Amino acid sequence: MTWWLTLAGRLFIGALFIWAAYSKLRNPWMLFAMAVDSYQMLPIWAVEFVARTLPWAELVLGAMLIFGIWVRWAAVGTSAMLAVFVTGVVRAYAKGLEINCGCFSNNEPLTKFTIVRDATLLAISLAVAVMAFLAHRRARHSS
Amino acid sequence: MKQVRFRLILGLIAGAALVAAAATPPQAHFTPQSLSAAKALGSSSAPIRIDEWADYECPACRNFYQGTVRPMIDNYVSTGKVYFVYHDFPLAMHAYSRDAARWANAAAAAGFFEPVQQALFAKQDDWSATGKIEPVVAAALSPAEMRKVQLIYQQDAAQLDAAVASDLAMGQQRNIDQTPSIFVTARGNTQALPPGGVSYTLMKQYLDYLLAH
Numbered sequence: 016m017t018w019w020l021t022l023a024g025r026l027f028i029g030a031l032f033i034w035a036a037y038s039k040l041r042n043p044w045m046l047f048a049m050a051v052d053s054y055q056m057l058p059i060w061a062v063e064f065v066a067r068t069l070p071w072a073e074l075v076l077g078a079m080l081i082f083g084i085w086v087r088w089a090a091v092g093t094s095a096m097l098a099v100f101v102t103g104v105v106r107a108y109a110k111g112l113e114i115n116c117g118c119f120s121n122n123e124p125l126t127k128f129t130i131v132r133d134a135t136l137l138a139i140s141l142a143v144a145v146m147a148f149l150a151h152r153r154a155r156h157s158s
Numbered sequence: 159m160k161q162v163r164f165r166l167i168l169g170l171i172a173g174a175a176l177v178a179a180a181a182t183p184p185q186a187h188f189t190p191q192s193l194s195a196a197k198a199l200g201s202s203s204a205p206i207r208i209d210e211w212a213d214y215e216c217p218a219c220r221n222f223y224q225g226t227v228r229p230m231i232d233n234y235v236s237t238g239k240v241y242f243v244y245h246d247f248p249l250a251m252h253a254y255s256r257d258a259a260r261w262a263n264a265a266a267a268a269g270f271f272e273p274v275q276q277a278l279f280a281k282q283d284d285w286s287a288t289g290k291i292e293p294v295v296a297a298a299l300s301p302a303e304m305r306k307v308q309l310i311y312q313q314d315a316a317q318l319d320a321a322v323a324s325d326l327a328m329g330q331q332r333n334i335d336q337t338p339s340i341f342v343t344a345r346g347n348t349q350a351l352p353p354g355g356v357s358y359t360l361m362k363q364y365l366d367y368l369l370a371h
Contacts, residue, residue, distance in 0.1 A: 045367060048360050048363075049364075050352050052352075052356070052357055052360060053352045053354055063360075112354075113353070114354055115352045115353065122350060
């Protein structure tokens with residue numbers, strides 16, 4: 016049962032990350048940079064760095080989860096990214112910033128639903144990471 | 159006697175016609191479409207078109223205008239690379255933004271849109287607290303220019319309001335609910351930028367990308 020849940024979680028988070036990467040990479044990076052900048056969290060040089068690299072990180076981590084490569088560490092990576100995203104959206108919402116999420120496209124407004132959704136994804140990703148580590152430990156003890 | 163009476167009647171009729179003509183305000187010589195063109199900067203044949211819906215009482219709109227639009231006008235609009243079209247989108251929460259839009263449109267009809275727009279954003283803090291917009295507009299224009307704008311503002315209020323309503327309706331068709339909202343069109347494709355304004359650093363890079371590809 017655990018194995019199936021881990022697999023389902025892995026594939027779900029992996030596919031979501033690949034979709035998120037695709038939705039950003041199909042447009043010029045400056046558009047995603049504008050969305051990042053609207054959170055008013057980072058200096059412009061950091062905004063540009065994040066905009067140029069984050070979609071590729073999403074793509075690589077998503078592919079690792081889908082193809083079962085270093086699943087534990089890929090899940091840790093997606094969990095870390097989602098933790099940062101949740102922090103960012105909660106902060107923006109609390110500050111009353113009327114901005115777009117920038118999560119999947121430029122046109123999705125940031126609302127309470129965004130917070131709930133991202134927090135749920137974080138929980139799933141953490142569960143995948145925990146189950147992957149437990150499965151790895153069981154495999155080591157049984158071998 | 160009959161001739162004198164006839165001339166008297168003719169004179170009275172002519173006099174009445176003159177009085178009626180003086181009392182009737184001249185018809186407005188603009189439409190929402192012509193005002194839209196008057197609020198546009200640059201060449202309409204530029205490879206990139208930027209449409210902005212904004213509210214003169216909105217601080218983010220002011221920041222976007224001063225921080226991004228002004229340098230963009232200097233570096234991209236004046237060089238024929240960008241055609242910038244401003245549209246009014248007065249938000250209900252701002253008490254004086256409709257009146258500010260009316261003044262700006264009156265200035266546009268008289269051919270003085272840019273200095274008035276600049277003044278409205280520069281002095282936003284002042285007039286948004288008091289509602290005293292006319293002195294801000296007057297300070298941006300010469301006395302003769304101000305008289306022209308005042309005449310239009312007073313006599314063509316209905317047409318000015320129709321122009322603002324037209325911009326508002328266009329924005330609502332695009333599902334705009336906040337300002338500034340910016341749309342960039344290049345090679346037939348229109349991209350909505352994140353609402354709330356964009357820094358000039360990123361806008362510049364985006365425009366350079368569009369011009370290069």
